[in-house]
Amino acid sequence: MKKLFLIIALSANSIFSQEKFTRADTLLGSITPERAWWDVTYYDLKVAVNPSEKTIEGSNTITYKVLDEKNVMQIDLQSPMKIDKIVQNGNEISFTSEGNAHFLKLQQKQQKGKEEKITIYFSGKPIEAKRPPWDGGFTWKKDSNGKDFIATSNQGIGSSVWWPLKDHPSEEPDNGATISVTAPKNLMDVSNGRLKEVIENENTKTWVWQVKNPINAYAISINIGDYVHWSEKYEGEKGLLNMDYYVLRENETKGKEQFKQAPMMMKAFEHWFGPYPFYEDGYKLIETPYLGMEHQSGVTYGNKFENGYLGRDLSESGWGMKFDFIIIHESGHEWFANNITNKDVADMWIHEGFTNYSENLYLDYYFGKKASSEYVIGTRKVIMNESPIIGQYNVDNSGSGDMYYKGGNILHMIRQLIEDDEKWRQILRGMNKKFYHQTVTTKQIEEYISEKSKIDLTEFFDQYLRTTKIPKIEYSIDGKNLKFRYVDSIENFDMPVIAVINGTENWIYPTSEWNTKTLSSPIENFQIKKDFYVHSEEIK
Numbered sequence: 001m002k003k004l005f006l007i008i009a010l011s012a013n014s015i016f017s018q019e020k021f022t023r024a025d026t027l028l029g030s031i032t033p034e035r036a037w038w039d040v041t042y043y044d045l046k047v048a049v050n051p052s053e054k055t056i057e058g059s060n061t062i063t064y065k066v067l068d069e070k071n072v073m074q075i076d077l078q079s080p081m082k083i084d085k086i087v088q089n090g091n092e093i094s095f096t097s098e099g100n101a102h103f104l105k106l107q108q109k110q111q112k113g114k115e116e117k118i119t120i121y122f123s124g125k126p127i128e129a130k131r132p133p134w135d136g137g138f139t140w141k142k143d144s145n146g147k148d149f150i151a152t153s154n155q156g157i158g159s160s161v162w163w164p165l166k167d168h169p170s171e172e173p174d175n176g177a178t179i180s181v182t183a184p185k186n187l188m189d190v191s192n193g194r195l196k197e198v199i200e201n202e203n204t205k206t207w208v209w210q211v212k213n214p215i216n217a218y219a220i221s222i223n224i225g226d227y228v229h230w231s232e233k234y235e236g237e238k239g240l241l242n243m244d245y246y247v248l249r250e251n252e253t254k255g256k257e258q259f260k261q262a263p264m265m266m267k268a269f270e271h272w273f274g275p276y277p278f279y280e281d282g283y284k285l286i287e288t289p290y291l292g293m294e295h296q297s298g299v300t301y302g303n304k305f306e307n308g309y310l311g312r313d314l315s316e317s318g319w320g321m322k323f324d325f326i327i328i329h330e331s332g333h334e335w336f337a338n339n340i341t342n343k344d345v346a347d348m349w350i351h352e353g354f355t356n357y358s359e360n361l362y363l364d365y366y367f368g369k370k371a372s373s374e375y376v377i378g379t380r381k382v383i384m385n386e387s388p389i390i391g392q393y394n395v396d397n398s399g400s401g402d403m404y405y406k407g408g409n410i411l412h413m414i415r416q417l418i419e420d421d422e423k424w425r426q427i428l429r430g431m432n433k434k435f436y437h438q439t440v441t442t443k444q445i446e447e448y449i450s451e452k453s454k455i456d457l458t459e460f461f462d463q464y465l466r467t468t469k470i471p472k473i474e475y476s477i478d479g480k481n482l483k484f485r486y487v488d489s490i491e492n493f494d495m496p497v498i499a500v501i502n503g504t505e506n507w508i509y510p511t512s513e514w515n516t517k518t519l520s521s522p523i524e525n526f527q528i529k530k531d532f533y534v535h536s537e538e539i540k
């Protein structure tokens with residue numbers, strides 16, 4: 001997802017953290033007993049889109065594995081969308097509803113270990129997104145030729161805003177999904193994965209897309225427009241990767257120029273993170289009427305074919321204008337969000353912290369380490385430190401917007417602590433291998449980095465992810481002697497930092513107790529290296 005929203009939403013977020021969560025938050029955000037007993041293996045989603053009425057109708061056939069012999073199943077679909085009918089093995093299934101959660105009373109015995117199918121028919125006029133992609137829903141626009149230009153985006157609000165599913169991030173269909181979208185004849189739908197078939201109907205066409213890998217539900221999307229298409233084959237780490245591009249007819253020239261950054265992105269990110277995680281499904285960039293979203297294997301793009309974030313450099317370092325923010329950031333999510341996915345949105349920094357950091361690593365790859373440092377340091381001024389990065393678990397609460405810039409700074413500091421870029425790169429690549437196509441908790445990520453770096457980062461992560469306090473180094477200078485300690489830090493926080501003393505870098509090891517370091521000559525100049533996100537103050 002995108003930064004601007006989070007800046008705007010921060011005050012709201014800090015209110016959320018004190019808010020009492022509702023029963024609806026628990027139904028959406030937790031693994032309820034009615035969700036726990038079955039595991040989705042496939043979604044076969046069929047949707048017909050009617051632009052003149054702004055309505056949709058369709059079905060989702062869910063294949064699932066029975067983990068436990070229960071017979072009440074929770075399916076999520078948000079009002080005003082309606083479930084028309086539910087069928088299992090020819091029998092119509094009755095259900096009761098509690099808000100947007102629907103409880104299906106299955107008739108046949110659900111045998112442990114068996115795979116079953118259930119089809120949910122639905123229809124309605126889905127919520128229109130007012131500020132996509134931030135509030136979510138359908139966007140109905142026209143291109144400059146008056147043709148329909150339609151897209152879905154639903155990361156925060158949930159996919160159940162337009163289709164019925166088990167709407168929890170821990171649930172990814174293990175074998176992928178088919179997304180069949182019926183659209184007016186003169187337009188094209190581009191969804192996730194590969195185009196398998198185009199069916200000609202009387203006044204419409206059905207575009208059948210197939211995803212072979214597990215996919216996070218919020219990534220599944222509809223994009224309908226008068227698209228032009230071109231493609232290239234990228235020689236990547238796992239062989240030839242299909243890269244396909246779809247832009248509105250009117251933007252073909254601009255698109256062909258700007259999207260040259262896509263293979264550049266692929267090169268930098270395969271270097272830092274390992275092979276693109278979805279070779280089987282290809283990589284696509286698809287123009288949308290909103291800013292963009294990390295839709296898996298079908299990254300959506302609306303950044304006006306300009307560098308920066310809508311033409312701006314949020315870091316104000318100048319480096320943010322060296323790349324197209326949406327191409328780089330949203331594609332970075334293929335590794336962090338789509339390959340490695342949070343089990344609970346409270347841990348969403350795994351998506352946004354690492355992806356924010358991917359912007360730095362892209363700069364590092366093409367412009368060097370100094371560029372990447374200046375960029376990440378430049379973004380610090382938009383960190384709010386009003387509420388912690390980690391949200392509250394089991395209530396669909398994604399924590400503070402600091403997950404982006406503070407998240408990036410956290411990772412930048414770990415790189416300093418490791419002091420070995422090749423080792424750091426192997427850790428980032430190792431994570432993408434170890435947690436390949438998995439949903440994870442932040443604890444798993446923290447432990448992996450600590451283990452592989454051989455640095456116990458427990459207090460480091462607790463300080464920066466779970467408090468809003470930025471550690472401060474208090475110091476005093478007396479001739480050759482330097483005294484220093486941490487304040488505003490949690491118990492046992494002892495991150496070493498580099499002090500630049502008389503122009504020379506020295507590691508110092510502050511704790512909450514006063515420590516002394518004696519230099520060989522009088523200290524005339526002292527500062528903490530800017531790569532460390534700490535405060536410092538001289539005590540006279």
Ligand SMILES: [Zn+2]
Nearest residue numbers: 001002352355
């Ligand atoms: Zn993002």
